[in-house]
């Protein structure tokens with residue numbers, strides 16, 4: 001019997017989980033499992049929040065990606081360029097072509113400063129993000145040198161990864177400056193396009209009280225339009241309100257991977273239109289979407305990817321056995 005191929009795009013949280021789960025279930029002689037990722041550096045993303053405060057070391061949160069795959073999972077280091085769902089093949093920038101019987105898209109999402117006007121000029125000068133390793137390492141130095149003034153923690157737009165992380169950053173900043181004995185010289189202002197400090201009403205009620213106790217200012221319903229690094233202000237989308245800053249900690253507009261939009265299989269923001277309950281791509285046969293790359297209305301978080309991977313596993317196995325994809329995902333996160 002001919003060997004069949006399951007191709008997994010992206011070897012981050014989702015790609016690694018599903019590759020190992022499928023390898024555990026499927027016969028090695030009948031099913032090849034291949035993961036493609038652009039690099040062999042697995043960054044433990046939650047720790048990027050801790051780096052600016054000296055609570056974790058940037059060198060320690062990066063591990064070799066290939067170490068986490070079970071024996072029998074093929075890892076290919078290359079950049080995915082095109083996904084051709086009609087002919088069931090994926091092409092990489094080095095020109096390699098991979099045919100598939102089932103495809104799992106788990107290319108994640110990333111904040112892109114280029115999406116926000118004026119932000120590229122500000123990055124590394126007086127604006128930083130803890131959403132990438134290089135910038136969060138620079139932010140550690142910027143915080144160390146900060147002697148007083150206004151720190152604006154700004155969520156540019158929705159959705160973004162790990163909805164609670166910017167608030168956690170603000171709480172940690174409160175702790176950090178208290179420890180340094182200069183909290184009274186630092187204004188921490190939390191700015192969000194959301195209607196409250198968090199997405200869920202019950203959590204928002206509790207977290208709003210903590211925000212108040214910690215003397216953190218909040219601005220809600222405020223989407224980022226422009227950054228002016230020279231004059232140190234940010235302006236909202238409507239262009240009718242400005243907030244001055246001394247140090248900007250920003251979560252730039254988050255989008256899906258370029259390969260998804262270049263292949264024309266996205267929703268306009270680089271996310272793959274996905275059935276919210278089966279996690280199957282709505283327009284493409286034999287394609288599942290796992291994690292942040294999906295346009296499912298749930299948190300973009302590792303915990304969610306964990307629950308989703310069980311559903312994707314079940315449904316691929318079901319299709320292999322001649323069954324159908326079951327609507328098992330209910331969107332919950334922990």
Ligand SMILES: Cc1cc2nc3c(=O)[nH]c(=O)nc-3n(C[C@H](O)[C@H](O)[C@H](O)COP(=O)(O)OP(=O)(O)OC[C@H]3O[C@@H](n4cnc5c(N)ncnc54)[C@H](O)[C@@H]3O)c2cc1C
Pocket residue numbers: 009010011012013014015036037038039045046047048049078079080081106107108109130131161162165257258259290291292293300301302303304305
């Ligand atoms: C600061 C921060 C704190 C967080 N804290 C938490 C937390 O406390 N709890 C929690 O549950 N979640 C947290 N998260 C979110 C969590 O890390 C992500 O939701 C999770 O990693 C998503 O998994 P994924 O597989 O969808 O994407 P990723 O893990 O991002 O993996 C995507 C992979 O695809 C690869 N890729 C993309 N495009 C291409 C291409 N064209 N070619 C080749 N390879 C490609 C990338 O290199 C990457 O390895 C946090 C995130 C951040 C940034």
